Amino acid sequence: MRKKISMKMKSTDIKPLEIxxxxxxxxxISSDITMSDVTDDVMAxxxxxxxVIWIILFMMALAGVGLLGFVLTIQMLKGxxxxxxxxPVAWGVYITNFVFWVGIGHAGTLISAILxxxxxxxxxxxxxxxxxxxxxxxxxxxxxxxxxxxxxWVAYWLVPYPNARELWVNFRSPLVWDVFAVTTYLTISFxxxxxxxxxxxxxxxxxxxxxxxxxxYRILAMGWKGKAxxxxxxxxxxxxxxxLATPLVLSVHSIVxxxxxxxxxxxxxxxxxxxxxxxxxxxxxMGMVVTLxxxxxxxxxxxxxxxxxxxxxxxxxxxxTSMFVGxxxxxxxxxxxxxxEPFEQYVFLNRLVGPYSWAIWTMLICNVFIPLVFxxxxxxxxxxxxxxxxxxxxxxxxxERFNIIVTSLHRDFLPSNWGMYTPxxxxxxxTLGSFGLFFTLFLLFIKxxxxxxxxxxxxxxxxxxxxxxxx
Amino acid sequence: xxxxxxxAGFMDDPEQFxxxxxxxxxxxxKNLDGVMPYPVHGFEEALGLKKSRVPAAxxxxxxxxxxxxxxxxxxxxxxxxxxxxxxxxxxxxQAFIPIVFECGVLLxxxxxxxxxxxxxxxxxxKDPKMIRERLTDNQFAVVIPVEDNGNIEDxxxxxxxxxxxxxxxxxx
Numbered sequence: 001m002r003k004k005i006s007m008k009m010k011s012t013d014i015k016p017l018e019i020x021x022x023x024x025x026x027x028x029i030s031s032d033i034t035m036s037d038v039t040d041d042v043m044a045x046x047x048x049x050x051x052v053i054w055i056i057l058f059m060m061a062l063a064g065v066g067l068l069g070f071v072l073t074i075q076m077l078k079g080x081x082x083x084x085x086x087x088p089v090a091w092g093v094y095i096t097n098f099v100f101w102v103g104i105g106h107a108g109t110l111i112s113a114i115l116x117x118x119x120x121x122x123x124x125x126x127x128x129x130x131x132x133x134x135x136x137x138x139x140x141x142x143x144x145x146x147x148x149x150x151x152x153w154v155a156y157w158l159v160p161y162p163n164a165r166e167l168w169v170n171f172r173s174p175l176v177w178d179v180f181a182v183t184t185y186l187t188i189s190f191x192x193x194x195x196x197x198x199x200x201x202x203x204x205x206x207x208x209x210x211x212x213x214x215x216x217y218r219i220l221a222m223g224w225k226g227k228a229x230x231x232x233x234x235x236x237x238x239x240x241x242x243x244l245a246t247p248l249v250l251s252v253h254s255i256v257x258x259x260x261x262x263x264x265x266x267x268x269x270x271x272x273x274x275x276x277x278x279x280x281x282x283x284x285x286m287g288m289v290v291t292l293x294x295x296x297x298x299x300x301x302x303x304x305x306x307x308x309x310x311x312x313x314x315x316x317x318x319x320x321t322s323m324f325v326g327x328x329x330x331x332x333x334x335x336x337x338x339x340x341e342p343f344e345q346y347v348f349l350n351r352l353v354g355p356y357s358w359a360i361w362t363m364l365i366c367n368v369f370i371p372l373v374f375x376x377x378x379x380x381x382x383x384x385x386x387x388x389x390x391x392x393x394x395x396x397x398x399x400e401r402f403n404i405i406v407t408s409l410h411r412d413f414l415p416s417n418w419g420m421y422t423p424x425x426x427x428x429x430x431t432l433g434s435f436g437l438f439f440t441l442f443l444l445f446i447k448x449x450x451x452x453x454x455x456x457x458x459x460x461x462x463x464x465x466x467x468x469x470x471x
Numbered sequence: 472x473x474x475x476x477x478x479a480g481f482m483d484d485p486e487q488f489x490x491x492x493x494x495x496x497x498x499x500x501k502n503l504d505g506v507m508p509y510p511v512h513g514f515e516e517a518l519g520l521k522k523s524r525v526p527a528a529x530x531x532x533x534x535x536x537x538x539x540x541x542x543x544x545x546x547x548x549x550x551x552x553x554x555x556x557x558x559x560x561x562x563x564x565q566a567f568i569p570i571v572f573e574c575g576v577l578l579x580x581x582x583x584x585x586x587x588x589x590x591x592x593x594x595x596x597k598d599p600k601m602i603r604e605r606l607t608d609n610q611f612a613v614v615i616p617v618e619d620n621g622n623i624e625d626x627x628x629x630x631x632x633x634x635x636x637x638x639x640x641x642x643x
Contacts, residue, residue, distance in 0.1 A: 035508065035609035160547065168547035172556055172566040180573040188580040195587065199607070203508065206604035215596075222588070223597025226607055228492075228505035230591045232515045236523035237587045241580065244529070248576050255569050458509040 028122050028460060029305055038305075038457045039203055042450045045300040047208060050447055053299065058443045064436010071429040072147060080150045082426040089409045089421035094148040095259075097431055099401040100284065101141035101438075102182065102256050103277075106249055107285025108134025109189060110317075112196075113245035116238075122313050124456040125305045129296060130289050131193040132449070136441040137288070138186045140434045145178065147430070174258040181255040188248055192241040195234070198224045199455040216448075253281040260404065267347040267408030270335070276328035280397060283321035283367070287393030290314050292442065294387045296451060305452050308381050315380040318393060322371035325400070329368065343413055351407045355420065359403045366396025476617040479602055480630040481610055481637040485511045488611035491633050493517035495613055498629060504614040506606045525586050533579035540574025541567060602641045 050058075075082055085092050108130040115123040146155045158179045160169045169176045201221035208214045224230070254274035261273035290311060297306040336348040351360045370392045373379040380386065411418045445451070482488055488511060495503050496519055503518050505511075541564065548554070549561035559566070588594070606612055615626050623640065630638045 039608045160543070166552055168552055170554075170556060171544040171548055171570055172559065172563060174569075177569040177573075180570050180577075184573040184577040184580075187577060191580055191584040195584065198593075199509070202599065203607040205599075206601060206607045218598075219596040221599070222593035222595055223599045224591070224593065224607075225599045225601060226506050226508055227591075228507065228514055228518055229520060231507065231510040232520050233523040233525050233587055233590050235510050237525045237529075237583045240526040240529045240583050243526075244533075244576050244580050244583075247572075251569065251572055251576075258569070455509040459512075 028125065028309065029307065029457070033304060033461060035458050035461065038454055038461070039207065041301065041304065042200075042452045042454050042457075043204060043207060045446070046204065046448065046450055047210070047213065054443065054447060058440070058447075061436050061439035061443055064433050065440050066436075067429050068433025068437060071426050071433060075147065075426065075430075076152065080148070082424065084421055084423045084427055086419070086421070088412065088417055088419045089406055091148075091405050091409060092421055093402070093423045093427040093431055094144045095405055096398065096401040097434055098141050098144035098148070099256055099277075099405075100398050101137045101144070101434065102185075102253060103281035103284045103397060103401075104137035104288045105134040105141065105185070105189070105285060106253060106278070106281035107289050108132070108137075109185075109245050109249040110282050110285070111289070112192065113242040113249065116242045117246060121460050122310050124460050125307075125310050125452055126289065126293060126314075127456070128193075128196065128449075128453045129293060129446075129451050130285075131189065131196065132442065132445045132451075133285075133288060133292060134189050135186065135193060136438050136445070137285075138182065138189065139441065140438050142182055142186065143434065143437070145175075145182075174255065174262045177255045178259060181252045185248060185252045188241070188245055192238075192245055195238060195241065196453055196456070197449060198222065198234075199226060200450045200453060202226065203454050204450065250278055253277045260408075265408050265412060266341070266343040267351070267404065270332065272328060272331055272335070276325070276332075279321050279324035279328065280400060283318060283325055284393060284397035286314055286318045286321065287390040287397065290318065290386055290390035291394065294383055294390070296446060300446065300451060302452060305457060308383075311383075311386060312377075312380045315374045315386055315389075318371055318389070319374040319380075322367060322374075322393075326368040329364065347408060347411070350411055351403060354407065354411070356403065356407045356410070359399045359407070363396050363399040363403055366392040367400060370396075475643060476623075477602075477614050477641050477643055478617060478623060478626045478630075479506075479612045479614045479639055479641060480633075480635040481603065481606075481612050481639070482635055483610055485611060487634075488613065489513055489517055491613045491630075491635065494633060495615060495629065500615050500626075500629075501619045502616050506602070506612040506614060508607050508609060508611075511611070523590075525583055525590070528586055529579040529583045532582040533575045535575075536578025537571045537575030539578075540571040543574075544570050600643055602639070602643070 071082075083092065083094070085094075111123050111130040112127045112134075116127075145158075146152055149155055149158075158169065158176070160171075160176075169179075198221065201217050202224035205214060205217035205221045208217055254277065257273035257277035260268035261270055263269060293306055293311065293314075297303050333348050336344045339345070351357065370389055373385065373389065378385075379389075406421050410421055480491060482491065485507070488505065488507065492503070492505055492514055496517065505514055505518065507514065544567040545562050545564070548563070548567075553561050555561075601607070602612065602614075603610065613630075615629075617623055617626065617640075620626060627638055
C-alpha cells in the first residue's frame, strides 16, 4: 500500500544531494520538527501576552497613525495647498508613495501565487507574512490617490455609479484603470489570504485555552474542521486563486505604470514602463519582505521555520530583479539617446546632472550597485548584510518613483514652464504616517494571526507522521 | 440536520490514514469522510471524491465578468453619454482591456471564495462540532457513517483489522 502515497510526500524524504561540497535539494526545514512542534511554535507568540518590545513598537506605529490623522485633518480643513505641490509638479510625494506601496505589495503575491504555481516549497514558511504585507501595503497605497484628489469626501466619484447627472467615468483614463486594478488586487489578495488562514484559525480555536481567544478564533474559523470534502474544494480553490492572482499582479503594476506611460511627457512616455515597473515592484517588495522577516523570525523564535536558506532564496530574487531594474535604467537612457529626441534626451541628462540628481544617484547606488554584494554567498547568508541591503532597496525604490515623477514633471517642453518642487512638512508627515499605518497593521497581524502557515508547513515536514520523541 | 451516528478511527500517521481510507472504500463503505490537519495528497482520490468543480465555476465567472465589464464600459462610453475623447472611437475597446480584465478576475475570485464557503456551509462563529480537537493539530481520522454502512460491530472490526485501536462513536 505504500505505493499509493503521492509523489509530493515522497519527495520530502529526499536527502540533500552533495556535489563537490555543495548541497542541493533536501528538506527546507529540519527533519526533526514534528506536527505538534509546528502548531506549538507558531501559536506561541499568538497565544501569549504581548511582550514589552511589541507594545513599544506598536505605540510607535500608532503614533505614526496619529500623525497621519492629524495632518490629513489639517489637509481636509485647509486644502492640499499645505503640500509642496504646485505648477508644474502636481504629482509629488503622494503619488511616489502610492507607486511605492503598490510595488511593496507585489512580492507577497509573487511568493503566494507565482511560487505556488512553480511548486516552490520554500514559499510555505514565508507566504503568510508576505501576503499580509501585500494587503497592508495595498491599503497604504490606496490611501494616497484618495487624499491626493483634494476633496476626499467626493472620492467616490472615481467609481462609476448611476448619478443624477447621468455622467460616467472615462473608461479610457489610466486613473480609472487604477481604481479597478487596485480594488481588485486588494479584494483578491484579501480573499486568498483569508482562505489560507482558515485551517490555521481552526487550529488556534481548538488549541487556545483562554476563553476570549477561543471565541475570537471561533468567529474567524467559520466552523472549519478539516474534512476531506472541504479540503478537496479548498485545494482546488487555492490553486484557482493562484491562477487568478498571477496575471492580476502583473496587470496591477502595469496599469500603475500606464498612469505615466500613457501620457506624452518626456521621461514618462515609454513602452518599457510596464515590465520595468513590475520588476521594480517585485524587487522592492522582496526588499521589504526580507526586512520584515529578519525581524520577525528573531522576535518570534521562528528561526527553525524561516531559515537562512529561505532568506538566501529571497536574496537571490533581489539580486535577479536588481539586475532587471538596472538593465531597465540603462535601456531608458539608451533609448533616450538613440531616439534623437531633444526633449527626451534633455530629461535624462537633467536626471543625471540636474537639480534632482541626488535622487537618481541614491537610486542607482541603492538599487543597482549595493545589491550586487549578493553575488557572494557570504553576503546572501549574513543577517546584518541582508538587513542593510534590504533597507537600501526600500530607500532606492522610493527614490526611483520620486525620480520618475518629479524630474519628468519639473522640466517639460517649455523652459518658461519649468519649476522646482520642495516637499513640505505635510508631505513628509503623511509619508511617515503611511509607514505608521503599515506597521500598525503588521504588528496587529503578527500578534493575533499565525505568522506562518501552520497547515502548509505540516505538508512539507520530512516525517510528518512522527509526533516527536514521545511518539 | 438530524443527528446521525458515526464511527471514527484515529491515527497519527498520514500514510496509515491514506491506506485505511482507501481500504474502507474498497470494503464498500459509503459516504466516507476523513478529517486531517493538512491536505494529505492522495486522500481525496483514495476516498474517490470527485474533483471539485469550484475552478470550473470560477472560469465561467471570469468570462461573464469580463463580458459584463466590456458591455458596461462600452455602454457608458458609446451609448449612455457619448463623449468625444481626443477623437477616439466611442467604442474604443482597446482602452477597455484593463477594465475588462479586472472585472473578470474580480468576479472569478469572489465566486471562488463564496463557493468554497457555501460548499462547506461555513459562516462566522459556526460551531464546528469537532469530534476531537487534536484533528486540527496532529491527528487524522477516517470517518464512517453508521446508517449507510450496516452495524457498529462490523465497522469496529474493520478498524481493528487495520491496526487502529483508537476508535470511537459519535453523534453529530
